[in-house]
Amino acid sequence: MPALTREEARSRARLIDVQHYAIDLDLTRGEEVFGSTTTVRFTTREAGDTFVEVRPRTLHRAVLDGHGLDTASLTDGRLPLTGLSAGEHELRIEADMAYSRTGEGMHRFTDPADGRTYLYTMCFQTEAPRVFAAFDQPDLKAPFTVTATAPREWTVLGNGTARRAEGEPGRWECAPTPPLSTYLVALAAGPWHSVRTEHAGIPFGLHVRQSLGSHLDDDAQELLDITRACFDRYHEIFDEPYPFDSYDQAFVPEFNAGAMENPGLVTFRDEYVHRSAVTDTQLQSRAVTIAHEMAHMWFGDLVTLRWWDDIWLNESFAEYMGYQVVAEATRFTGTWTEFAVDRKSWGYDADQRPSTHPVAPEPEAVPDTATALLNFDGISYAKGASALRQLVTWLGEKPFLAGINDHFARHRFGNATLADLLDSLTRASGRDVRTWAERWLRTSGADTLTPRITTGTTPGRDGRRWHLEIAHTGNRPHRVTVGLYDLDGGTGKERLAPREPLTADIPADGGHTLTADGPRPDLVLLNDRDLTYAKIRLDTGSWRTVRRALAQLPDPLTRATVWNAARDMVRDGRLPPADYLDTARAHLPHERDDAVVAGVLDFARHEIADRYLPPGQRTAALETLTDLALTLLEREPAGGGRDGGIRLTAVRAAIDSATTPGGLHHWWTTGTLPGGRPLDHELRWRLLHRLAVLGAVNTSDIGAALDADPSATGTEGAARCRAALPDATAKEAAWQALFDESDTLSNYLLKATFQGFWHTEQHDLLRDYVPRYFAQAPALAARRGPAIAQALGRHGFPRPFTDADTLALGQRCLADDLLTPALRRPLADELDDLARALRVRAAH
Secondary structure (H helix, E strand, O other): OOOOOOOHHHHHHHEEEEEEEEEEEOOOOOEEEEEEEEEEEEEEEOEEEEEEEOOOOOEEEEOOOEEEOOOHHOOOEEEEEEOOOOEEEEEEEEEEEEEEOOOOOEEEEOOOOOOEEEEEEEOOOOHHOOOEEEEEOOOOOOOOOEEOOOOOOOOEEEEEOOOEEEOOEEEEEEEEOOOOOOOOOEEEEEEEEEEEEEEEEEEEEEEEEEHHHHHHHHHHHHHHHHHHHHHHHHHHHOOOOOOOOOOOEEEEEEOOEEEEEOOEEEEEEEHHHHOOEEEEHHHHHHHHHHHHHHHHHHHHEEEEEOOOOHHHHHHHHHHHHHHHHHHOOOOEEEEEHHHHHHOOOOOHHHHHHOOOOOOOHHHOOOOOOOHHHHOOOOHHHHHHHHHHHHHHHHOOHHHHHHHHHHHHHHHHOOEEHHHHHHHHHHHHHOOHHHHHHHHHOOOOOOOOEEEEEEEEEOOOOOOOEEEEEEEOOOOEEEEEEEEEEEEEEEOOEEEEEEOOHHHHHHHOOEEEEEEEEEOOOOEEEEEEEOOEEEEEOHOHHHHHHHHHHHHHHOOHHHHHHHHHHHHHHHOOOOOOOHHHHHHHHHHHHHHHOOOHHHHHHHHHHHHHHHHHHHHHHHHHHHHHHHHHHHHHHHHHHOOOOOEOOHHHHHHHHHHHHOOHHHHHHHHHHHHHHHOOOEHHHHHHHHHHHHHHHHOOOHHHHHHHHHHOOOHHHHHHHHHHHHHHHOOOHHHHHHHHHHHHOOOOOOOHHHHHHHHOOOOHHHHHHHHHHHHHHHHHHHHHHHHOOHHHHHHHHHOHHHHHHHHOHHHHHHHHHOOOOOHHHHHHHHHHHHHHHHHHHHHHHHHH
């Protein structure tokens, strides 16, 4: 199906205006298809031709203004509408649509735990025509009325409140919606387990499949408390009230994204309903996702982008507001630490690849929907949120929110652009926001701030004075806090005591110099509190201090900023990977913030050990990480409840880093962890996977584990473990399941199988599959669509092979002009990461 171009969208928007959609779905036609009847009323401003998108299994009938259209004219998902006269029109489309197994369109899932079936839509960007006929572009908004026929025992959920039709068993009617973009239309159907309440006069609902019902009941109080707190906070800061008639949150299976902001019916991946112990960081991350999606009710749903060049108007704002509102309104006050450790590194990494792009690219740089899809990345989310955090630092929160409220008032239930938002912010603040935006939003790449510190004897406190020169590589202005810390061993335990921090306003086209009385601090930290987006360097003296006392910095966000600086220095070849590992070994045992512990361990395990260190040093690095994890286990008291904290993070790291099966096998056979805590579902599958990689279990063991946990998660775990076995027959069976043209694997099973397939420990066994991957991946991506193509690039890439031969094979594959864009971007990113790893190895 061809991508919709910006010019096609602009031409169609000039020609037509859409008044209303009526969609009727029949979900009782079997396991392969569902019925879809769309009646759309629209007006043409002048005589002309256009088209409507629909992607059916079978197109039964198309009627325009009472006259039948030739269904054979449907080509590549577009049905021509020719010879339109100026005025009102009605189009009716009747079709059978295919269910999806890839998380796009109408996804169908049968729960292996109990055989019950569930459906949900994902109409995001270009997938609505797989559910209903549509003028599928964001600036042709219209009210929707949706009805559905489903099995009698099912519940149907929609954008508007859904109710059973009187006297018609299985018939559901959703309340009409305000004007929506087609990509935001949503429906979910199945025998849901639901928890319902009401808040501020709005019905709230939580929904999950029956086999996870008891786990939802365990989580419901916290989920509803977070939802209410965020809802109330948004009503404190936004003038516009919540714009829809209900707020349902459905946790659905095999969901590709973290969540989707459908108005009134937010869909989440159902992993957010936890079956096993989780850390407080994971609970916080879930809370941020809830707040992120709720922010979209205003940013994206009430006011919607006109074209996909402005996705940052949706995602950057929701990302920023999600972290900020959770920190302000809930018990999770440390959200920005997790953002610094996890999300911000995602942005920095993306911004240093050849595929980088501005947060707000020029419209011409997003010529079609296929290009736009690739920009839902660390730049549009994490970098964009970081830019907004810096904007708030510069403008102040009150002018910022005043501008946002002006934006909502002027464009409610309509569409808007970057220029519209800048106008509102300028009116509210009186500042030159447009120049700021040109520097921050229209440019790509990460700035770098480097300190140079000198001392002198000019009279001052104690007759000493020190000077800080900040060198600035890049073209953005920055307002940063400069943290100053001194080593203090007076208590018998070396710690870092803070001085009064400094503030530096660094111009776009130069550096900055500060002078202060007294001795130079032992640690000078640019961007303390992490209020801007820039790579920072540490001078030699400050790095020595970090190596001695990093864990003694008083604020976890400060410690996260230091760890990010060390991470960047490793990636840029300025710090030996072994030094990062040594620093982690010395300081993580004293770290109290789980987000910091988890982020450092993840980077050390998957980048330092697996890619940046020479292959001959990998085993020793893994042994170091195993020892570190066991040390954390010894120091962290065993805790009960659902939050395992640092202890749970340490257990996961110990499993993932094990080089021999002995200790793991003992945990497996006893069913308990150090301290006596029993293994739960998540840890059992994690443990079995690592034992499979190490060749310590067989297919019978995996089958027995699946018998004990026949859930969807168990099915995925078994697929992952079978693919991980160091056996030629097992590897070939996994490969055939992945690439065979029968395409039987769902999106989640394909991802799980890839996660099990590639392991450095099995280098010799896997070597011949590397050229097969590059030869077969393009056809699979083209055949199965964007979601599978992206998974193929992100999870299928042969990461254990960090060598020049793999790089050359990948570059030849990338040179294929027919490569689908959804595979090209992740493949190019993986190859750039591989090339970086080779440079890091060469530097040390």
